[in-house]
Amino acid sequence: MSQRDGTYSSIPPPPTAVPRKKARWKTLFFPPGGLRAGWRLLLFFAILAGIGVSLRLILATFIRIPSPATVQFSATAEIIGAGSTFLLFLLVSWIMAKIEGRKLANYGLPARKAFGLQFWQGLGIGFGAVTLLLTVLWALGACHFGGAGLHYRDTLKYATLWGITFLLVGFNEEFVFRGYTLFTLSTGIGFWPSAVLMSATFAFVHYFNPNETLPGLLEVALWGVMACIILRRTGSLWLPIGLHTGWDWAETYFYGVADSGQVAPGHLLNTSLSGPQWLTGGVAGPEGSWLCIVMFVGLCFLFAAWFPEAKYPNASRIADLRRQGVAD
DSSP states (O other): OEEETTEEEOOOOOOOHHHHHHHHHHHHHOOTTSSOHHHHHHHHHHHHHHHHHHHHHHHHTTSOOOOGGGOOSOHHHHHHHHHHHHHHHHHHHHHHHHHHTOOGGGGTOOGGGTTSHHHHHHHHHHHHHHHHHHHHHHHTTOEEEEEESSOHHHHHHHHHHHHHHHHHHHHHHHHHHHSHHHHHHHHHHOHHHHHHHHHHHHHHHHTTSTTOOHHHHHHHHHHHHHHHHHHHHHSSSHHHHHHHHHHHIIIIIISOOOBTTBOOSSOSEEEEEOSOHHHHOGGGOGGGSHHHHHHHHHHHHHHHHHSOSOOOSOHHHHHHHHHHTSOO
């Protein structure tokens, strides 16, 4: 109220423009739900780059780090590469979880489900899917199962080595592309647009694999979509990690065929493929076969029917954080 000639007016003074400008800038970064998804992803990758570059510089002072182009496909190289990348993403995800008031379980890795039933189901389905694909190719005269490629004394050694390798590859690829990044992107543009975008990115990364083909890249993108369906319906990445491990182990070690264009040393069986590229996948291996693409489409429908209820992202958890004013 203001006084004028001994009287009071109830008309308040006009608001200044400064508070409105401040509010506008604030909502650009902090809407009612908290820090926007885009800024959270930017912070995530900034921390990731900072820690990654720092570790590489520290290691470079003690050991010679080979160029990625010169690294041969081997169990040791995959264990070091996939394991270190996964641990780096896990660390930065944990840091972001602390900043946002979340848990790592919100990003698809609940500890209570670690190596539980769903992981072993995925492992069996992955091995069975490769076996089914190669059996169909055998029935069509395009697959030939040869003899053992290892001495019996080396079978357990390489089975274990490649098992550890592809377990870490499964952790790495599933968490990198469907962990924190997918969760956070989903809070900004929705789950399915985020799933399509991350699956396309997943395929783009595989573009740089030797001998990769267009059908092979389409299969990788479909794998991403399939893993997103499983994550959406089960609420975790444990089944996709088991599926990834079982598929790669069966394809690379047990049957000894090309995996994304690369044949691994130390495989059990000498399996060969012959026939048109659209059927066998050519140099890319059975992952580049159009039969594999058809099978993956069928698996997408299978998992969607098997797990009918959507459980991810955890809507109640997001709502709780909004009420706390932490993040959307």
